[in-house]
Amino acid sequence: MTTTTITDGVLITRYIHGDNPAFEILLTRHKSRILSSIYLLIGDRYLSEDIFQETFIKIIHNIQEGKYNHEDKFLPWALRIARNMSIDSLRAKKRMPVVLDTEGRNVFDAMGITVESQEDCRILQDETEMLRQWIRELPDDQREVLILRQYAELSFKEIAVITNTNINTCIGRMHYAILNMRKKMQKNTV
Numbered sequence: 183m184t185t186t187t188i189t190d191g192v193l194i195t196r197y198i199h200g201d202n203p204a205f206e207i208l209l210t211r212h213k214s215r216i217l218s219s220i221y222l223l224i225g226d227r228y229l230s231e232d233i234f235q236e237t238f239i240k241i242i243h244n245i246q247e248g249k250y251n252h253e254d255k256f257l258p259w260a261l262r263i264a265r266n267m268s269i270d271s272l273r274a275k276k277r278m279p280v281v282l283d284t285e286g287r288n289v290f291d292a293m294g295i296t297v298e299s300q301e302d303c304r305i306l307q308d309e310t311e312m313l314r315q316w317i318r319e320l321p322d323d324q325r326e327v328l329i330l331r332q333y334a335e336l337s338f339k340e341i342a343v344i345t346n347t348n349i350n351t352c353i354g355r356m357h358y359a360i361l362n363m364r365k366k367m368q369k370n371t372v
Contacts, residue, residue: 188207190208190211190256190257192204193205193207193208194208194245194250198245198246205242208256209238212256212260213234215261215335216237216260216261216264218333218334219261219329219330219333220233220234220264220267220268222333222334223265223268223269223272223329224271224272233264233267233268233271234264236267237260240263240267241260241263244263255343257340259343261330261334261336261340261344262344262346265345312370316362316363316366317329317363319366320363323345324356324358325359326345326355327341327345327355328360331352338352338353338356
């Protein structure tokens, strides 16, 4: 059985029974999505890495204390812990999150957008900064759902678990986030 076919639940069971490499597989499998989600909420690469480490320390303690009972729902559970720790950090720092990827680039670089000239590059940078600003201006609950849905690529069910709300609330928040973004776009193009 390859490591990609072993479920998260099996890996956690193995880890509980002393198989430390099983946890390393779990960490490797989910590191980029969890770290990206933290970074999208925090906007500071180094702080995001610190929060990521603290998140996994908390995850390890919770598993060792028998507090994990989510079967194969490890990622949503881990993302909820990461989200809560990120929010605690934001409250402590009173910082505004910035929407960038894990490498410190704007989110659209990963979409394969190519730029033909310096002028095109500048236009793209301006548009990207404007989009990031609009995302920052969204209400917190809408911004969070938008980030988790569009950038962490989570389902509404997973987002509902992470945000401790129901699916319809998440869908509604996403709907209003899109409406608010469209209004800002229309206002800007008029």
